[in-house]
Amino acid sequence: MNAQVATSSARTLARRAYHWLRRDIVHGQLAAGSKLKLEALVQHYEIGMSPLREALARLVGDQLVKTEDQRGFWVAPLSLDELDDISRVRDLIETEALRLSIERGGVEWENRLRAVFEALSEVEKDVTELAPQLPQQTLDEWEERNHAFHYTLISACESPWLIKLQELLYHQAERYRRVSLSVSHGKRFVHDEHQAIFEAAIERNALRACRLTHDHLMRTYDEVRKAVAAMDPA
Known part of the structure; x- marks a missing residue:
C-alpha cells in the first residue's frame, strides 16, 4: 500500500510540474530558446528532480521543450x-x-x-x-x-x-x-x-x-x- 501511495504521489507531483512548466512556457515566462537549468527549476517550483524530468519528457512530446542526447533541455524556439x-x-x-x-x-x-x-x-x-x-x-x-x-x-x-x-x-x-x-x-x-x-x-x-x-x-x-x-x- 505504501508503495502505491508513493507512486501516486510521484505522479501527482509530475503532473503538477508539467502544468506549471507548460503554463510558464506558453505565457513566455520561460523564454523561447532558453536553456532549462534543472537545479534552478527544482528550487523555483519546489519539486524533486524525478518529477521534473518526467514533466520535461511530457513537454518534449508536446513540442514545447527540445532535448539533445545528454546536453539538457531547452524551451522550443519560435519560428x-x-x-x-x-x-x-x-x-x-x-x-x-x-x-x-x-x-x-x-x-x-x-x-x-x-x-x-x-x-x-x-x-x-x-x-x-x-x-x-x-x-x-x-x-x-x-x-x-x-x-x-x-x-x-x-x-x-x-x-x-x-x-x-x-x-x-x-x-x-x-x-x-x-x-x-x-x-x-x-x-x-x-x-x-x-x-x-x-x-x-x-x-x-x-x-x-x-x-x-x-x-x-x-x-x-x-x-x-x-x-x-x-x-x-x-
Whole structure:
C-alpha cells in the first residue's frame, strides 16, 4: 500500500510540474530558446528532480521543450515556419472535430456550450483589443474561457485523438498569440466572431459553423504572423 501511495504521489507531483512548466512556457515566462537549468527549476517550483524530468519528457512530446542526447533541455524556439504549420494543421483538425461534434452532440453538449459561451461573453463583450495595456488577470481569464469555448465546441466529436491534437495545437498557437501581443495593436470584434460560431453550432449548421471557425482561426493567424514577423529577431 505504501508503495502505491508513493507512486501516486510521484505522479501527482509530475503532473503538477508539467502544468506549471507548460503554463510558464506558453505565457513566455520561460523564454523561447532558453536553456532549462534543472537545479534552478527544482528550487523555483519546489519539486524533486524525478518529477521534473518526467514533466520535461511530457513537454518534449508536446513540442514545447527540445532535448539533445545528454546536453539538457531547452524551451522550443519560435519560428514563422512553425507558426504557419501549426495554424494550417489546427484549422484542419478543429473544423473536422467541430463537424463531428455538431453531428453527434446531444442536449448535454448544447448545455455545456451555452454555459461556456456565456462565461466567455462576460469577459470579452467589452474587449475589442487583446493588448498589453489590458490587466494581465483579464488576459489570463479571457484565455482560459476562450480555451474552454473552443474545447467544448469539439468535445462531442467522439474522437480522443482529434481532441488530443486540438489541445496540443491550441496551446502551441496560444504561445505565439501571447508573444505577439507585445507588438499587436489591431482592433477586432472577437466576441462577434465567437457569437456567430456559437449560434451556427447550436442551430446544427455544421457547414456554416466550420466556415466561420476557419475564418476566425485565419484572422487570428494573419494578425499573429504580422506581429511576430515585426518583432526583433532576438
